[in-house]
Amino acid sequence: MKTIDIYQALKENSYPGRGIIIGKSADGKNAVTAYFIMGRSVNSRNRVFTETADGIKTEAADPSKLSDPHLIIYSPVRVLGNKTIVTNGDQTDTIYELMDNQQTFEQSLRTRIYEDDAPNYTPRISGIMHVGGGEYNYAMNIIKSADGNPDCVERFTFTYTTPLAGTGHFIHTYMGDGNPLPSFEGEPEKIEIPTDIDTFTNDLWNALNEDNKVSLFVRFIDIQTGKATTKIVNKYSK
Helix, strand or coil: CCECCHHHHHHCCCCCCCEEEEEECCCCCEEEEEEEEECCCHHHHCEEEEEECCEEEEEECCHHHCCCCCCCCCCCEEEECCEEEEECCCHHHHHHHHHCCCCCHHHHHCCCCCCCCCCCCCCEEEEEEEEECCEEEEEEEEEEEECCEEEEEEEEEEEEECCCCCEEEEEECECCCCCCCCECCCCCEEEECCCCHHHHHHHHHHHCCCCCEEEEEEEEEECCCCCEEEEEEECCCC
């Protein structure tokens, strides 16, 4: 698969929506993930990422401007043992709860469909990272309508065993701006992952559309020790 320039791709796409990146740092030492959110309306832009005991959550930057919490207030990241779950919606909790009851990542997601935001039927994108005992693997999933037809639910899971250093995969909700918004197509895009978390965070944030970007989360997890380093960037203040 061709490796794309993630920064150039983001600069050329004014509205990829929400995006998940998972991979391994170029020095091979860290499992890496990133998650960003964007918004076109006042309600969806009125958000920040805040850290929780087991991950992060979205909150209203200004509670007085929150008109509808449905689909915009959720926990994008939660940690369950040696598993880090990253998603674009409340399916994070579904995965966490069902995997805690011995279900698999795929089994958990079979209980969910795309988002109920007709006519977009926004895809649910999800990722899971297993980091433990010096081993690392990850998987990504997308649940979408059939080219905008809600009568058919399409489900795709992509697994990556023993990821290569400096390589990652990027999946996002939309191919670009539009009305309705066109859902992501194909398999997760192959990208390069640098060694430095600050460089990665800054370059991703600067590449996102200035008008539409809202928040960015980046985490590096040491594959040998499990120690996590997290960076959060919010456009709006709480």
